[in-house]
Amino acid sequence: MRFNQSIAMSESGFVFNPITGDSFTLNNTGMQILSMLKSGKNVEDVKEQLSAEYDVDSLVLERYLDDFISDLRRNNLIEE
C-alpha cells in the first residue's frame, strides 16, 4: 500500500485528488494519519505512533484505522 503522491493536502485539512477532481476535508486525526502515510510510514508505524500519543484501546484504534484506510482506498487516495 502506498500513498498517491499526486494528492494535494493543505494545512487546513483540505485534500484534492488532481487526477479525479475529488476533494475531501479531514479532521485533525485524519490529517495526521494521511501526513504519516505521505511521508512513507506504513500502517503499523501509524498505529504505533497513535497508540503512543493517544490514550486509546488498541482494538478500538485498529478498528477505526482500518475503516479510515478503507475510506482512503475507496477514494483513490492510497494505492495497493
Added chain:
Amino acid sequence: MVMERKKIVVAITGLNNIDSPGPGMPVIRGIKESSCFDARIIGLAYDHLEPGIYMKEWVDKTYMIPYPSKGKDALLERIKEIHAKENFDLIIPNFDAELFSFIKLEKQIEQLGIKTFLPSMEQFEERHKSNLSKYGEKYGVTVPKSEEAFSMNDLFNILRSFSYPVMVKGKYYDAYKAYSQEQAQAYFSKLSAKWGFPVIVQEYIDGTEVNVIALGDGKGNVVSAVAMRKQYITDKGKAWGGVTISDESMLELTHRIISQTQWRGGMELELIRTVDNKLFILEINPRIPAWVYLAVGAGQNLPEALVKLALGMDVKPYSSYDIGKMFIRYSWDLIVDIDMFSKLVTKGEL
C-alpha cells in the same frame, strides 16, 4: 520590446449566455485577452435576446442572421451583406446546429476573403451521436451502446434490447434519463418535436462526468487539450462549476482521437468514468464548449490558438496547464434601454 498586436475583425456566434450557454462569450473573452490580437468583435445572433448582443464591452457590433432552418443560401447572403460593412478576417461558428451550413459554405466564405477553422464534413458527420457506435468500432474507443429511432415504432423495437434506465437524446441537444417505456416515449416526442430525427437511445452509464476541451490542427496534432471534472451540474446537464484535472488517460484518449481523425478545429469530449475506472465517450462535440474560459484561465488560450491557425500563423502546441483551477459560472442582470432592443429588432443590427 513591446509587440504590436495584430488588428483583426472576428465574427462570432453563440452569444446566448443563458442557463444553457453558448460558447460565444468565453471565446470572445479569450480573444480579447490575447497578447497577439487587437480584435474587433462582430456578434452574429439568431435571437434578439441573446445577452452577448448587449454586452458592449465585449461585442463591438451585432448583426442578426437567419436561423439554420432557412438554409445555407440565406446564411451566405447575410454574411455577404455584413462582410461588406465589417470586412471580417474570420468567422467562428459555435453552435452544433449551424455547423453543417458553415462547413458546406466553407469554400464560398473563403472566396470572400474570410477564414474559418472547421472540421471537414466527414469528420463532422462521423462523430454524430447517432453514429457513435460505428465511430467506436472504427477508432477502437469505448462508447455506450446506442441506436437511432426515427419513429415510435423504432423506439419500441430498440427499447426491447435495452435495460432501464436508458438515455434518450436529441439530435443536437438535450438528453433525458428514462426509467420506463412510457417515459422514453414522452421524451421521444418532446425531443423529435424540438430537434427532429433521429432521436438517440443510449445505454445509461453510471459514473463521474468528465470532459476534455481540445483543438486539433487538421494534421493530426493536438494544439491544446485540457481535462475538467464537472463539480456542479444544472438540471439541463450543463456544468456550472468544474475543476481542471490531470488525468493522463483522458488526454491520451484525446490525442488518439485527434491524431486518428486528423481533427480540425475545436472539440469537446464528453466522457464518463465508471467506478471500475473505465472511460466511455458519450459525445464528441464538434466545436468549442461553453467552459472554454477555464482552459484560458488554466494557461491554454485555445480561442487565440484557433484564430492563429485560421489565419495561417504558426502555433506552438500547449504542453501543460494548471491543475486545480476552478470555474464557477454566475448569472448577472444587464439593464439596457428598450431603444437598443427596438433598434436591433427593426434594423437587424446593434
